[in-house]
Amino acid sequence: EVQLVQSGAEVKKPGESLKISCKSSGYSFPSYWIAWVRQMPGKGLEWLGIISPGDSETIYSPSFEGQVTISADKSISTAYLQWNSLKASDTAMYYCARLERREYYFDYWGQGTLVSVSS
């Protein structure tokens, strides 16, 4: 059974750093791209970027390039989303999702990680 399990909710202060994780199981982790998607409170879905765990090739949305870092460790089948300096506007739910590789849709999703940033 394919599963993407994300790390737990985080409460942080502005300026702090953070790395959240998405652990995959039930399939060949290097073979499928993993994306990160943001959902701000009461808002829609925004695509942050995507990584190929096999070779760590990464593509960022221009809106988020330089704001976050996406990485992966194929030895432990885990993808990461990282911030060096959080802002209050980073407060959101963050989802990881697996990209189906023939028709380019997100077939499996993590349960989400809620990130709250407040002074």
Add this chain to the structure above:
Amino acid sequence: DIQMTQSPSSLSASIGNRITITCRASQSITKYLNWYQQKPGQAPKVLIYAASSLQSGVPSRFSGSGSGTDFTLTISSLQPEDYATYFCQQGYSPPYTFGQGTKLEIK
């Protein structure tokens, strides 16, 4: 970036009604248009991929059509569990942008 525009942004309909949501891309995305359903407190779930292919396990009252720039999601007979927010998403080229969503509410 390819912009995805959904309409309407909200919709009120009764059980048993047929409803249609549209999604327009800012350039041709051929068949690479996907539809997701999201219920409160849950991750999105794919309903339709490649414009018209029904994801395994999704009821047949859901259908999709279109190609190029214009696409539709149709629910043939609304059921209570269909009240949710629906998003389109293009898989043609990264960034794989989403539409802004359509909130479907009970009338």
